[in-house]
Amino acid sequence: MIRLHHVPQSRSMRTLWLLHELGVTFDLLEWPFDKTLRSPEFLALNPAGRVPALEMDGRCLWETGALTEILCERFPEAGLGRAGQNAERADWLIWVHFAETISQHAAALTQQHEALYEDSMRSPIVMKIEAKRIEKCYQALETRLAGRAYLLEGGFSAADISCGQAVYMARHFTRLEPFEAAHAWYQRITGRPGFIASLPAGPGLYTRDYYEAWDG
Known part of the structure; x- marks a missing residue:
């Protein structure tokens, strides 16, 4: 079970x-x-x-x-993992865990926009810094995905799932569209039935599709 x-x-x-x-x-x-x-x-x-x-x-x-x-x-x-002696094992691990680098910034912005109910609790500086840090994560993905359909040469894997879900959260705060390779990859992987099945049927964490920067 x-x-x-x-x-x-x-x-x-x-x-x-x-x-x-x-x-x-x-x-x-x-x-x-x-x-x-x-x-x-x-x-x-x-x-x-x-x-x-x-x-x-x-x-x-x-x-x-x-x-x-x-x-x-x-x-x-x-075929979603890369076992011990696989030549892609190290890259698979890197990108599986890079998802948390993205997610920590998305989580900070989720807290700022959704968990803190009073404007006096929120920090415009924190919001701007975290949004810029997400852009840096997008750039890392963009560099990796140049000339690639997926994060690994061997094809779609759990590394794409991990980073793709982190980007799903991050896109609520920082737009992915300027990063052409990363955006094309995101569109590709989120068209999969597995992603669509994981979307919420009702309310989730977010009350908006996109949160504009808050200036206090």
């Missing part, structure tokens, strides 16, 4: 997309983005009080990068 504990549009969407691409049977349990994640019930699943939490093989696992590695190793026939 595989059960994913998920908040729509959060990092757990990365694991949800991967599960759909792997083609495995799983249960999905959605949680609200509120103090419920600090409840004893949820902390028994993920002691950090965050999603995702993945029940599999009689235990509960967490951390998206680790879950990506575990799931790709568990289901190698899907």
